[in-house]
Structure formats: C-alpha cells, structure tokens
Amino acid sequence: MLRSCAPRLRTLGALRGLTGGARPAVGDAGPALLIPQGFSANGVTGSIRLEIPSIRDWTESWSKEIRLLFDQFMKKCEDGSWKRVPSYRYISPQDSKPTKEEGQMSRARIFSRSYDDGLGFEFVMFHNDVEKRTVCFFQGGPHLQGPSGLLHGGALATMIDVTGGVTAVMTGEFVMTANLNINFKRPIPLGSVIVINSQIDKVEGRKFFVSCDVQSVDEKTLYSNATGLFISLDPEKK
Amino acid sequence: MLRSCAPRLRTLGALRGLTGGARPAVGDAGPALLIPQGFSANGVTGSIRLEIPSIRDWTESWSKEIRLLFDQFMKKCEDGSWKRVPSYRYISPQDSKPTKEEGQMSRARIFSRSYDDGLGFEFVMFHNDVEKRTVCFFQGGPHLQGPSGLLHGGALATMIDVTGGVTAVMTGEFVMTANLNINFKRPIPLGSVIVINSQIDKVEGRKFFVSCDVQSVDEKTLYSNATGLFISLDPEKK
Numbered sequence: 001m002l003r004s005c006a007p008r009l010r011t012l013g014a015l016r017g018l019t020g021g022a023r024p025a026v027g028d029a030g031p032a033l034l035i036p037q038g039f040s041a042n043g044v045t046g047s048i049r050l051e052i053p054s055i056r057d058w059t060e061s062w063s064k065e066i067r068l069l070f071d072q073f074m075k076k077c078e079d080g081s082w083k084r085v086p087s088y089r090y091i092s093p094q095d096s097k098p099t100k101e102e103g104q105m106s107r108a109r110i111f112s113r114s115y116d117d118g119l120g121f122e123f124v125m126f127h128n129d130v131e132k133r134t135v136c137f138f139q140g141g142p143h144l145q146g147p148s149g150l151l152h153g154g155a156l157a158t159m160i161d162v163t164g165g166v167t168a169v170m171t172g173e174f175v176m177t178a179n180l181n182i183n184f185k186r187p188i189p190l191g192s193v194i195v196i197n198s199q200i201d202k203v204e205g206r207k208f209f210v211s212c213d214v215q216s217v218d219e220k221t222l223y224s225n226a227t228g229l230f231i232s233l234d235p236e237k238k
Numbered sequence: 239m240l241r242s243c244a245p246r247l248r249t250l251g252a253l254r255g256l257t258g259g260a261r262p263a264v265g266d267a268g269p270a271l272l273i274p275q276g277f278s279a280n281g282v283t284g285s286i287r288l289e290i291p292s293i294r295d296w297t298e299s300w301s302k303e304i305r306l307l308f309d310q311f312m313k314k315c316e317d318g319s320w321k322r323v324p325s326y327r328y329i330s331p332q333d334s335k336p337t338k339e340e341g342q343m344s345r346a347r348i349f350s351r352s353y354d355d356g357l358g359f360e361f362v363m364f365h366n367d368v369e370k371r372t373v374c375f376f377q378g379g380p381h382l383q384g385p386s387g388l389l390h391g392g393a394l395a396t397m398i399d400v401t402g403g404v405t406a407v408m409t410g411e412f413v414m415t416a417n418l419n420i421n422f423k424r425p426i427p428l429g430s431v432i433v434i435n436s437q438i439d440k441v442e443g444r445k446f447f448v449s450c451d452v453q454s455v456d457e458k459t460l461y462s463n464a465t466g467l468f469i470s471l472d473p474e475k476k
Contacts, residue, residue, distance in 0.1 A: 105429065107357065107380040111390035114381035119345065120352075142345040143352035152349035153415045154396025161392045177391045181419040191343060 061118025062139060065193045065217060069137045073126045085125040085134065085166055112162050119143040121155070125163060127170045133199035134170065136163040140190055151188040156224060159196060160212050164228035167198040168208040175208060175230040182226040193217055198228075206232040299356025300377060303431045303455055307375045311364045323363040323372065323404055350400050357381040359393070363401060365408045371437035372408065374401040378428055389426040394462060397434060398450050402466035405436040406446040413446060413468040420464040431455055436466075444470040 062070070076082040112121045123138040138159050146152030161177055168175045188194055195215050202209040207229060214224040300308075314320040350359045361376040376397050384390030399415055406413040426432055433453050440447040445467060452462040 105380055105387075108383045108386075108428065109381045111382045111384060111393050114358075114383075115352075142343055143347045144349045145346045145352075146349060147414070148346075149343075152396065153399045153418070154392065155349050157395035157399065157418065157420075158390065158392025161390075161395065176385075176425070177422050179419070179421050180391070180395065181417070182395075183417050184415050187414070190346065 061141070062122060063191075063193060066122070066124075066137050066139050069193070069195075069217065070124055073124075073135070073137075077126070081130070082126045082128050085127050085170070112158060115141060115143055121159065123159065123162075125166055127166070129170070131199070132167070132171070133197065134163055134167040136166075136196040136198070137193060138196060139193045140188070142190060145190050147187065149190055151190050151192075153182075153184055156184070156188065156214065157182055160198075160214070160224070160226045160228070163196045163198045164210040164212055164226070165230055167200055167210050168228075168230040168232075171200070171203075171208070173208070173232040173234060175232055177228065178207075178231045179229040180226060181228075182224060184224050186221060186223050188214075188223050194223060195219075201227075206234065206237045208232065299379070300360060301429075301431060304360070304362075304375050304377050307431070307433075307455065308362055311362075311373070311375075315364070319368070320364045320366050323365050323408070350396060353379060353381055359397065361397065361400075363404055365404070367408070369437070370405070370409070371435065372401055372405040374404075374434040374436070375431060376434060377431045378426070380428060383428050385425065387428055389428050389430075391420075391422055394422070394426065394452065395420055398436075398452070398462070398464045398466070401434045401436045402448040402450055402464070403468055405438055405448050406466075406468040406470075409438070409441075409446070411446070411470040411472060413470055415466065416445075416469045417467040418464060419466075420462060422462050424459060424461050426452075426461050432461060433457075439465075444472065444475045446470065 073082055074084065077084055112123075115121065119141040120143050121138070122141055123136055125134055125136045127134045136159065140151045140155055144152055144155040146155070157180060160182060161180055164180075165175060165177060195217055196212055197215070198210055198212040200208055201211050208231070210228040210230060212224075212226045212228065213222060214226075215222055311320055312322065315322055350361075353359065357379040358381050359376070360379055361374055363372055363374045365372045374397065378389045378393055382390055382393040384393070395418060398420060399418055402418075403413060403415060433455055434450055435453070436448055436450040438446055439449050446469070448466040448468060450462075450464045450466065451460060452464075453460055
C-alpha cells in the first residue's frame with residue numbers, strides 16, 4: 001500500500017512550497033500539474049497528465065464574506081505567522097514530462113477541484129506552523145447539494161478530509177487518510193461560507209491524530225466536528 | 239433542525255417508490271425533480287428547481303464489469319427479493335410547481351449526480367427488504383481523483399453516506415446522517431468497480447445503526463469499512 005501511494009506523496013509534499021504575496025488575478029493561468037508517468041495502485045499502472053487551466057483559489061463566484069476572510073488572512077500572512085496553502089501550483093521535477101493517456105483517464109481531475117468555477121468546492125486554506133493548525137474557508141457551490149438547499153454530507157466529508165490531510169502534510173510528512181469520524185450536527189445551507197479549523201492533537205510514530213470543527217463565520221453555529229487519523233508513509237518511521 | 243430537513247425527507251421518501259423492470263435506455267429522459275418551493279435551513283429560506291436531463295443509472299461509460307453486475311441483480315429483481323433503488327425519477331406532488339431561482343442556486347444539482355456521464359459518481363443500488371441491506375455498484379469516474387490514479391477518500395465517503403442513508407430510508411423512515419466513521423484500508427484505483435454492502439445492524443428509537451463494507455468485485459480486497467448513524471426525523475418517534 002505504501003508503494004502504491006508514492007505518487008500522492010510527491011503531490012501532497014508539494015504543498016510545502018507555500019505561496020504568499022498578492023491575491024492571484026481572476027483567471028490567472030497556472031501551470032499544468034503533471035503527475036506520475038509511472039504509478040502503481042493495487043497492481044494498476046498508468047500515468048496521468050493534468051492540465052490545470054487556472055488557479056482556483058479565487059473566482060468571481062466567491063461571496064463578499066469569503067473574500068473578506070481571504071483578505072484578512074492574506075494580511076496575517078505578511079508577518080509570516082500564517083501562510084496560504086497553494087492548491088495546484090506545482091510541477092514535480094520527476095513528473096515534468098508530459099504523457100498521453102487514452103480514454104477516460106485522460107480526463108482525470110483532482111476531485112476537490114473538478115468543477116467549473118463557482119459550481120463546486122470553492123475554498124482557500126491558510127496554515128499556522130507554530131500552532132500546527134489549518135483554517136479552511138469553504139463556500140459550497142450549487143453542484144454540491146444534498147437535501148434541497150443544503151450541502152451534501154459527502155461534500156463536507158471531502159473538505160474535512162482535505163483540510164485534515166493538509167494539516168498533517170504541513171508538518172513535512174507524506175500522509176494518507178486512515179480514518180475519518182465525522183459528527184454532522186446541523187445542516188449547512190448550500191452556498192454559505194463555513195470555516196473548517198483543523199489541528200494536530202497528537203503524533204505517535206507514524207500516526208497523526210487530527211481534529212476538525214466546522215463552524216459558521218460568526219462562530220455561533222457548530223455544524224460538525226470530526227477526528228482524522230493520517231498515516232505517514234515515510235518508510236523510515238515506525 | 240428537524241424542520242429544516244423536511245424537504246430532504248420528502249425527497250428521500252421518494253426512494254420508496256421503487257422501480258423494477260427493464261434497464262433504462264441510454265439517454266432515457268427522466269422527469270424534472272422539483273424540490274421545495276419554500277424550505278428553511280438554519281434560517282435560510284429559498285427554493286430550487288432541478289431539471290434532471292436523464293436517468294443516470296446506466297451510461298455508455300460503464301465498464302463491462304459493472305454492466306454484468308447490473309444485469310445479475312436485475313435478474314434477482316424478477317422474483318421480488320431485490321429491488322433496484324431509483325435515483326431521481328420523482329416529483330413530489332407538493333413540490334410540483336416550478337419555481338425560478340436567481341443566480342447560482344438555479345444551477346443546483348444533487349452532488350452524487352452532478353457530473354456529466356462517465357466523469358463522476360457512476361453507480362446503481364439494489365435493496366433487499368427482508369435482509370434489510372443494500373448493495374451499491376460504484377465506478378468512480380476520472381473527476382473523482384485523489385492521489386494520482388486513485389479514488390479520493392471524500393468521494394468514497396460520499397458513496398458510503400449515500401448507500402448507508404438509502405439503507406435506512408428503505409425502512410420507510412425519513413433520516414439524516416448524524417455520524418460516519420470510516421476506515422480507509424486500501425487505496426481504490428480510479429475507474430475500477432467496487433461493491434458497497436450496507437446493512438442495518440440495530441434500531442433504537444429514532445436511531446438507525448448501519449454498517450458498510452467496501453470490497454472489490456471478487457471480494458478479495460477489503461478497501462474500507464464504516465459505520466453510520468442515521469436519525470429518523472419522524473416527530474412522533476422518540
């Protein structure tokens with residue numbers, strides 16, 4: 001299993017190359033994300049080239065609320081205490097040769113970034129190294145509907161997985177999710193902005209124990225809380 | 239919270255109107271799914287009209303493997319022991335008046351059916367009333383990628399939520415998800431067919447305790463197991 005996840009490791013590891021500075025322009029063209037020419041997953045081998053048409057951390061579809069939060073945290077980045085977590089601005093040197101996949105796999109996209117602007121997972125994350133915590137501002141688009149007018153539980157689970165995973169990855173480890181335990185406490189209106197706070201509670205060998213809570217921007221409503229167990233794939237760790 | 243979920247209740251309750259019979263034709267046009275003209279979710283009120291362009295339980299993008307499983311279970315439906323769970327062929331009488339939403343909400347889609355054919359959540363479910371269990375055949379499309387070449391954990395969590403929820407709903411109750419506890423044991427190759435088995439382990443008042451396992455078609459690989467707690471929203475239950 002460890003070997004089969006090696007490509008992910010390189011991809012997640014790229015998150016360590018944090019970006020700060022100015023807000024990206026709308027439609028700012030990012031580079032292609034090229035991931036493994038040869039990977040192995042449960043005996044399946046292949047390769048995928050992902051063309052990333054734009055940086056998706058900022059779109060016209062963002063509400064005023066999430067833009068304000070974005071601006072607030074970009075200011076916090078100025079003294080280095082917080083850093084914006086990039087989404088896909090990365091080409092791994094070993095993965096930089098383009099490859100051509102046939103069929104459906106040529107259309108592969110990272111799930112949390114697979115929708116056109118404004119329709120799906122709109123989010124940005126910031127990380128605080130000292131506090132070992134990550135905050136994610138998330139605005140669920142109209143294609144993430146569960147019950148009518150409400151965010152689907154699976155979409156929330158996805159964002160908890162992503163935010164928790166990033167929190168562990170930001171320690172410098174390559175990780176994979178081993179467990180998610182999520183309490184859904186209140187329904188989340190579709191299109192509203194929510195705040196996912198994630199922190200590392202404990203590290204035991206290769207195990208990173210992470211907790212998350214999901215709140216409204218005014219912190220008056222706790223929508224969900226969760227724990228996650230992420231496993232380092234460093235073969236030298238026990 | 240109960241009141242805010244009433245629209246979901248009507249939608250999920252529609253699943254009880256099971257379909258059997260012939261496989262739907264590719265591109266078979268289904269009716270629009272109209273959901274609430276007036277709903278309330280945490281103080282947010284609004285309405286959404288969903289146009290469902292086609293029945294998505296069968297597409298050209300399905301692999302031979304999932305088509306064979308589909309055919310096998312359609313045969314099992316002939317004696318009534320199993321029934322195919324419909325996806326969206328429903329218009330609630332109270333929700334049948336079309337409404338017009340402005341902006342993003344006019345583009346609302348059910349998350350698990352929000353992708354174009356072949357790209358996202360391709361699945362079909364069958365339910366056995368006597369055994370109180372549901373089986374879901376799921377082929378994750380290329381837009382559900384997590385680590386390169388692998389299914390995203392959030393996409394799997396979504397399908398576990400949907401399958402577990404359906405298992406509880408099929409008892410005739412309206413439910414919402416209160417907890418999901420998911421162990422990710424092995425990575426799932428993107429595009430492969432997996433089998434999600436879900437059953438009700440226990441019912442205590444309004445609480446439905448459901449368990450799921452996620453396996454390869456040959457049952458040799460256990461990818462994940464999970465438990466779910468679903469709460470009946472019947473106000474007369476304690």
